[in-house]
Amino acid sequence: MHAIEKLLAKKAGKTSVKTGEIINCEIDMAGINDLYLQTIRSFFEMGGTKVYDPSKVIMFLDHYAPASTITQATNQKQFREFCWDQGIDLLMDIDQGVCHQVLADKGLAYPGEIVVITDSHTTTHGAFGAFGTGVGATDLAIILATGKLWFRVPEIIKINFEGKLHKGVYAKDAILHAIGTLGADYAVYKAVEFGGSMLEQLSISERMALCNMSTEMGAKASYIQPDAITMAFLEERVTRAYEIYHTDADFHYADEVSFDVSALKPQLAAPSSVDNVYDVSQFIGRHIDQAYLGSCTGGRAEDIGIAAHILHGKKVASRTRFVIVPASKGVLLEAMEKGYVKTLIEAGATFVTPGCAACLGTHEGMIASGETCITTTNRNFPGRMGDTKAEIFLGSPAAVAAAALMGEIVDPTLYM
Amino acid sequence: MQKLLSGNAFVFGKNVDTDQIYPGRFVEFTDVEDVAKYAMFGADPAFTCKVKKGDFIVAGTNFGCGSSREHAAITIKAVGVGAIIAESFARIFYRNAINLGIPLIVCPNISQLIQTGDSLSLDLHSGEIRLEKSLIATAEPMSEYVLNILESGGIKPLIKQQLATGNRA
Numbered sequence: 001m002h003a004i005e006k007l008l009a010k011k012a013g014k015t016s017v018k019t020g021e022i023i024n025c026e027i028d029m030a031g032i033n034d035l036y037l038q039t040i041r042s043f044f045e046m047g048g049t050k051v052y053d054p055s056k057v058i059m060f061l062d063h064y065a066p067a068s069t070i071t072q073a074t075n076q077k078q079f080r081e082f083c084w085d086q087g088i089d090l091l092m093d094i095d096q097g098v099c100h101q102v103l104a105d106k107g108l109a110y111p112g113e114i115v116v117i118t119d120s121h122t123t124t125h126g127a128f129g130a131f132g133t134g135v136g137a138t139d140l141a142i143i144l145a146t147g148k149l150w151f152r153v154p155e156i157i158k159i160n161f162e163g164k165l166h167k168g169v170y171a172k173d174a175i176l177h178a179i180g181t182l183g184a185d186y187a188v189y190k191a192v193e194f195g196g197s198m199l200e201q202l203s204i205s206e207r208m209a210l211c212n213m214s215t216e217m218g219a220k221a222s223y224i225q226p227d228a229i230t231m232a233f234l235e236e237r238v239t240r241a242y243e244i245y246h247t248d249a250d251f252h253y254a255d256e257v258s259f260d261v262s263a264l265k266p267q268l269a270a271p272s273s274v275d276n277v278y279d280v281s282q283f284i285g286r287h288i289d290q291a292y293l294g295s296c297t298g299g300r301a302e303d304i305g306i307a308a309h310i311l312h313g314k315k316v317a318s319r320t321r322f323v324i325v326p327a328s329k330g331v332l333l334e335a336m337e338k339g340y341v342k343t344l345i346e347a348g349a350t351f352v353t354p355g356c357a358a359c360l361g362t363h364e365g366m367i368a369s370g371e372t373c374i375t376t377t378n379r380n381f382p383g384r385m386g387d388t389k390a391e392i393f394l395g396s397p398a399a400v401a402a403a404a405l406m407g408e409i410v411d412p413t414l415y416m
Numbered sequence: 417m418q419k420l421l422s423g424n425a426f427v428f429g430k431n432v433d434t435d436q437i438y439p440g441r442f443v444e445f446t447d448v449e450d451v452a453k454y455a456m457f458g459a460d461p462a463f464t465c466k467v468k469k470g471d472f473i474v475a476g477t478n479f480g481c482g483s484s485r486e487h488a489a490i491t492i493k494a495v496g497v498g499a500i501i502a503e504s505f506a507r508i509f510y511r512n513a514i515n516l517g518i519p520l521i522v523c524p525n526i527s528q529l530i531q532t533g534d535s536l537s538l539d540l541h542s543g544e545i546r547l548e549k550s551l552i553a554t555a556e557p558m559s560e561y562v563l564n565i566l567e568s569g570g571i572k573p574l575i576k577q578q579l580a581t582g583n584r585a
Contacts, residue, residue, distance in 0.1 A: 022561050037446045038486050047576040064444070071444040120484045120508055136486035136512035142575055150561075184431050185478035189507050218478060220507050273431055360483070361440035381435045381482060383458050 002156050003245035004191050004223055007131050010243075011114050019254075021153045029108060030143040031099050031117035033060045035360075037075045039118060040082050042141035051086045052147035058090035059083050060102065060117075065094035065355035068363045097328030097354035100124040100296040104208065105330035107237030111226045111244040116140065116149060121296050121378065123214045126194075126222030127207040128230060129244055133221045154220050155254035157187055160196035163262030168413030171206035172298060172376070172396040174198065175213040176267040178259055180277025188218030190254065193247075198261050199224060204233040205302040212297045213378055216274040266412050268374075269394035272382045280399060283409040287319075289371040291404035292385070294325025294352070295359040298376025298397050301326075301334040307349075307401035308340035310415045316348035317407025323365040324349050325357040349404070358385050367392075374403045417567045421498040421519070422537040423470035425530045428459055430476030434509065437480065437488040451487050452494035469496030472536055476502065476527040480509025489513040499538055501526050501545065501555065514562050517570035521545075523555040540566075 001009070001016060009017045011025035032039045043051075051057055059079055067073035076094070083091040096102050099117055103109040103125065111129030115122060118140045125132030135149070143149050161174050179186075192214045194207075202210070207224055214222035224230070226244050266280040293299065293307055304324060316322045324344060326332040332354050335341050341351065358365030359377045366386035367373045373385055373392050380392035395403075398412035405415065436458035438451070445451050456463035456473075473479075473492065479502035480488060489512040492500065499519040503526060513520050519540055526545070529552050530536065537546045543555035558566070568574050 022559075035443050035485060038490070041446070042572065045576075046572045047579045069444060071446075075444060075446065118484050120482065134484045134508050136484050136489070136508055136515065138486060138515045138571060139511055142571065145575060145579055184481060185504060185506075188478060188504060218481065218506060360443070361435065362443065379433075379435075379482060381433045381458075383439055384435050388458060 001248055002251050003225065003247045004131060004156060004221065005153065006245040007112055008151065008153060017153045019153050019155050022150055023153060024148050024150050025114055026148055027056065027116050027143045028113045029056055029058060029115040030140060031058045031060055031115070032140055033063050033099055033118055034076050034079055035063045036118045036137040037078060038137035039140045040078065042138040043144045046141060046145055048141065048145040051088065051144045054087040054089070056147065057088045057144065058092060058108070059088060060092045060096070060099040061094045062092070062096070062098050063356045063360060064362065065353060094355070095329055097326065097331065098296045098299070098356055100212070101300065101327035101331060105328050107239060110234060110238045110240070110242040112242050116143060120215050121212050123219055123222045124208050124212040124296060126211040126214070127204060127224055128234065129224065129226035131221050134215070154189060154191040156191045156193060158193045158195055158253045158256040160256070160258040161194065161198035161261050162196045162258055163198060163260050164201055165198060165261050165264065166413065168398050168416040169264055169266055170396040170398065171202055171210045172213070173264055173267040174259065174261050175210050176269050176277050176394065177264060179213065179217050179275050180267070180269070182217055182257065184217060184273060184275040186217045187214065189220060191221045191223060192217070192219045193223040196258065203302060204229065205300045208300070209297050216378055266396060266399050268399065269380055271380055271391040271393070274379060274394065280395070280409065280411055283393065284411065286409040287372060288374050288403045288408055290321045290323060290365065290367055290373040291400045292323045292358065292365055292373055292375035292377065293397055293400050294327065294357060295377040296327060297378040299325055299327035299331065301331045301338070303376060303397035304331070304335045304340045304344070305338065306397040308343040310398065310401040311347040311405055312343050314347055314405055316404050320404055320407040322349040322404035323352060323358070325352040326354045328354050361385050374400050374409065376400050417540065419540050420537060421470060421540065423468065423472055423498050425472045425474045425532060425534045425536050426463065426467065427527060427530055427532045428473065428475040429527065431478045431481055432459060432475050433482035434480060434485050434488040435482060438485060438491050443485055443487055448490060448494050451491050455491040455495045464495055467495050467497065470498040472538070473497055473500045474502070474526055474530050475500070477504045479505050481506035484508045486512045489516050489518060493518050501538070503527060514565050515571040517566055519566055521555040523553050526553055529553060
């Protein structure tokens with residue numbers, strides 16, 4: 001069996017599972033974010049009265065943090081009251097940041113865990129050897145009511161990245177290249193394990209970016225086998241006991257593909273789909289109205305550090321805005337301690353409070369018709385960050401910061 | 417659950433994402449009547465004026481990719497779409513729609529066989545899709561698990577029953 005299958009079997013109280021089987025699993029951590037008041041409504045519509053285990057529920061006020069309309073404020077008020085009424089202590093209010101980063105910061109993402117959040121990018125937690133998956137409001141309400149959720153045991157694909165990334169080329173480039181080659185629906189219903197020698201080079205921050213973006217090829221979950229890098233990260237944060245699973249040597253993947261990243265150039269996903277991916281050289285000179293660095297994909301301290309390196313002692317281009325949204329309070333504090341915030345504000349960047357901000361097209365950095373934005377986020381669908389006639393390019397933190405500096409798309413490796 | 421459905425088709429392409437089905441700036445709305453105003457708004461802002469109860473959405477691969485927002489399924493159900501027929505569905509959207517009791521039909525090449533405005537009928541049990549009464553395709557069968565949810569009128573009545581009997585499995 002695969003490590004993921006062993007993990008799922010354990011949580012379903014079984015000794016083995018097979019692909020396609022429908023199983024009912026105990027959920028270790030169920031997260032709700034402030035977009036989905038429907039979760040609470042569905043809970044009561046199903047006859048729920050008391051949450052099955054409040055200690056396994058976490059509420060994130062991250063997408064509308066802080067509220068910018070009365071409706072958002074009213075929704076958040078109802079979430080807070082639900083937590084207080086139900087004894088849910090893990091209320092991550094508007095000061096905390098994006099759900100996935102908050103879980104990582106607080107040591108609540110760990111190997112062998114099943115984490116389910118009402119957020120499609122819950123695949124991020126594969127970076128810790130967890131089974132993370134996104135669901136809708138009513139599925140999450142089922143967990144609130146019963147502590148469990150049904151899953152179809154997925155086929156498992158392995159994607160290997162071999163070789164060493166050049167300076168100025170990142171995990172984001174590698175995964176964009178893979179999505180561009182394989183397509184946005186390549187892994188629908190399937191789990192993706194990432195392997196290959198490139199991983200030895202990747203920090204937890206970059207591994208999170210990799211696993212986060214597996215959602216954009218349709219993956220149900222992603223997985224990186226925990227190693228020394230994982231353990232070093234977890235030792236500082238995770239206080240509870242956990243189990244690391246290993247894949248049997250005779251396991252057969254549903255598909256296995258390999259990419260050599262040694263010669264990989266910086267990549268961009270061009271408007272308006274995530275699999276519309278090219279070398280950055282295709283778009284050199286394209287004017288940028290807004291550069292955006294943030295989100296659960298590319299808003300970590302390392303990402304902000306790359307931008308600070310590129311903009312140190314320099315200025316953001318005069319007809320370009322540079323919006324930076326730290327993924328969490330922990331990220332913001334680290335960026336402050338390391339001097340990144342000062343460097344970037346002096347360079348002309350605008351900092352937004354930790355959270356999802358304009359990534360989902362509701363507030364704090366929306367773009368107008370005819371504008372072009374380059375962003376470290378995960379989606380460039382029409383209208384994703386504002387007007388449907390705006391254009392969005394997805395790239396690495398270096399590609400975004402270098403574009404902010406020059407006011408146009410450039411090859412970021414020249415600015416490292 | 418009604419076995420035979422009939423209505424007109426609205427055909428969309430591949431990778432129709434949840435921002436096209438229900439744009440992010442409307443996600444703060446929580447009442448069904450508000451959510452219903454924006455069905456398919458990002459792909460066709462006039463969709464809610466044209467669609468009639470029982471009509472079909474037909475699409476290429478990966479329908480519903482993107483966000484986990486249940487609004488995408490809620491809005492399609494609220495305007496009375498009888499079923500969505502696509503070449504494949506994104507996973508979270510699939511679960512959301514089935515949970516709400518919307519039949520989702522997987523049928524290869526369907527977006528090439530049908531045009532917007534075509535009059536279709538669909539047999540949910542046999543998967544047979546007819547255009548002006550001629551059989552044009554047979555969809556993949558739904559799993560027993562999914563059929564059970566649909567026939568129960570969505571997942572909420574099933575969980576309600578489960579909670580009432582104190583059974584967690």
